[in-house]
Amino acid sequence: MQNLLAGTPSRDHYRSDQRARRRGRRAGRNNMTIRFGLIGCGIMGADHARILRSDIAGAELVAVQDMDTGRAAAVADGNCRVHSTAEALVADRGVDALIIASPDRTHAPLTLAAIAAGKPVLCEKPMAASLDEARAVVAAEIAAGRPLVQVGFMRRFDPGYRALRAAVAEETHGRPLFLHCVHRNAVGPDYVTSDLVLANSCVHEIDISRFVLGEDHARVRVIAARPSRRAANRRPLMMILESASGVIVSVEAFLDAQYGYDVQGELVCEDGTLSLDPHPPVSRRHGGLDGYGVEPDWRGRFADAYRYQLRDFVVALNGGRFLGASAWDGYVAAATAEAALKALAGGNVETVDAGERPMFYATRA
Structure with missing residues (x-):
C-alpha cells in the first residue's frame, strides 16, 4: 500500500480565504x-x-x-x-x-x-x-x-479535514488510532435505499478517511440498525473500515435525522485527539435557547470547500498541480463501496482490494 501523505505541506494553504483568493487572482492575471x-x-x-x-x-x-x-x-x-x-x-x-x-x-x-x-x-x-x-x-x-x-470529493478542500491530514502527516499528536465519522442528513429522498446510502453518501467518508490517514483501506464491515419510523425503506448504517496499518474508521450514516445536516469527525491519536468544528462562527440566544444553528444541507456546511475545489481546478488547468481527487481515487472509492455493499448483504467482514496505484497517478495529492 502506498503512503498517500508524501508531500503533504506542513502548513495548509487553505487556512484562510484570503490566501485562496490570491492564488485565484494570480491564475486569472497570468x-x-x-x-x-x-x-x-x-x-x-x-x-x-x-x-x-x-x-x-x-x-x-x-x-x-x-x-x-x-x-x-x-x-x-x-x-x-x-x-x-x-x-x-x-x-x-x-x-x-x-x-x-x-x-x-x-x-x-x-x-x-x-x-x-x-x-x-x-x-x-x-x-x-x-x-x-x-x-x-x-x-x-x-x-x-x-x-x-x-x-468532486470536495471535502479534501475543507480546512478542517486538511488540518487532520496535516496532523497525521506530522504526527503532532502521535500516530492515529481511530477516526470517528458522523454523516447525518435531515430528510433523505424516498428512493434512497440502504445500498444507495453506502454507494452515494458513505463514499464521502470512504474517500476523506483515506485522504486524512494517507493510506488505503484493507477491510470493511457494515452493521444496520433498525429502520427509523420515518423511512422504512432504508436503515441507519454503521460502517467500520480498517486501514492498511490498522487504524479503525467508524462511520455512522443516518439520512433521516430531522434536525439538519450534520457532519462530524474526531481523530484519536496516541497523544491526543483532534475534532472538526461543526459550528458556524456565531452562537445565538433566542426563545429560551442558547446554541448554534445547524445547516439544512451540505451546501452551507461545505461552501468554502466547493469554492476552493473550483479555484484549484482552474489553477491546475493553467499549469498548476492537481490537488483534488483523481480518477484513481474515484476508482478506489468505488472498489471500497462495492466491498461495503457485500458486507451489508452478507453480514461479513469483506476485504478491500483495489490493487496498486498506477505510476501515472504517483504525483497526484
Whole structure:
C-alpha cells in the first residue's frame, strides 16, 4: 500500500480565504480564461454555476445542458449557450473544460466522452455507477497520457479535514488510532435505499478517511440498525473500515435525522485527539435557547470547500498541480463501496482490494 501523505505541506494553504483568493487572482492575471461547460443544472449544477460566476477568477461559464430545458435556461440566465444534448456540449469547440453534475448513471459515460475529446473534467461523485465503469475511466485517462479527470470529493478542500491530514502527516499528536465519522442528513429522498446510502453518501467518508490517514483501506464491515419510523425503506448504517496499518474508521450514516445536516469527525491519536468544528462562527440566544444553528444541507456546511475545489481546478488547468481527487481515487472509492455493499448483504467482514496505484497517478495529492 502506498503512503498517500508524501508531500503533504506542513502548513495548509487553505487556512484562510484570503490566501485562496490570491492564488485565484494570480491564475486569472497570468493565464487565459478557462471556458467551462456545465452538464446537469439541478441543485449541485446550479451551485457550481453560481460559484463559477461569482467567485472564480480566470473562469467563465459559456455553455450548459440539462434534460430539463427549463432548468438549463434558468441556470444559463441568458448569459451562455444552452445545448440540447450532453454530447453536443462536449463537442462544443468553445468549451475548454467540463463540470459534470448530471445523474449518477451518466457520470462515467460523460467522463469518457470528455477524455476522448481531450477536455479536462470535474465530475461529481460517484465517478461511476459500477466498478467496471470506474476501471474504464482510469484506463482511458492513462491512455490519454495526461491528467484530465478530477472527482468532486470536495471535502479534501475543507480546512478542517486538511488540518487532520496535516496532523497525521506530522504526527503532532502521535500516530492515529481511530477516526470517528458522523454523516447525518435531515430528510433523505424516498428512493434512497440502504445500498444507495453506502454507494452515494458513505463514499464521502470512504474517500476523506483515506485522504486524512494517507493510506488505503484493507477491510470493511457494515452493521444496520433498525429502520427509523420515518423511512422504512432504508436503515441507519454503521460502517467500520480498517486501514492498511490498522487504524479503525467508524462511520455512522443516518439520512433521516430531522434536525439538519450534520457532519462530524474526531481523530484519536496516541497523544491526543483532534475534532472538526461543526459550528458556524456565531452562537445565538433566542426563545429560551442558547446554541448554534445547524445547516439544512451540505451546501452551507461545505461552501468554502466547493469554492476552493473550483479555484484549484482552474489553477491546475493553467499549469498548476492537481490537488483534488483523481480518477484513481474515484476508482478506489468505488472498489471500497462495492466491498461495503457485500458486507451489508452478507453480514461479513469483506476485504478491500483495489490493487496498486498506477505510476501515472504517483504525483497526484
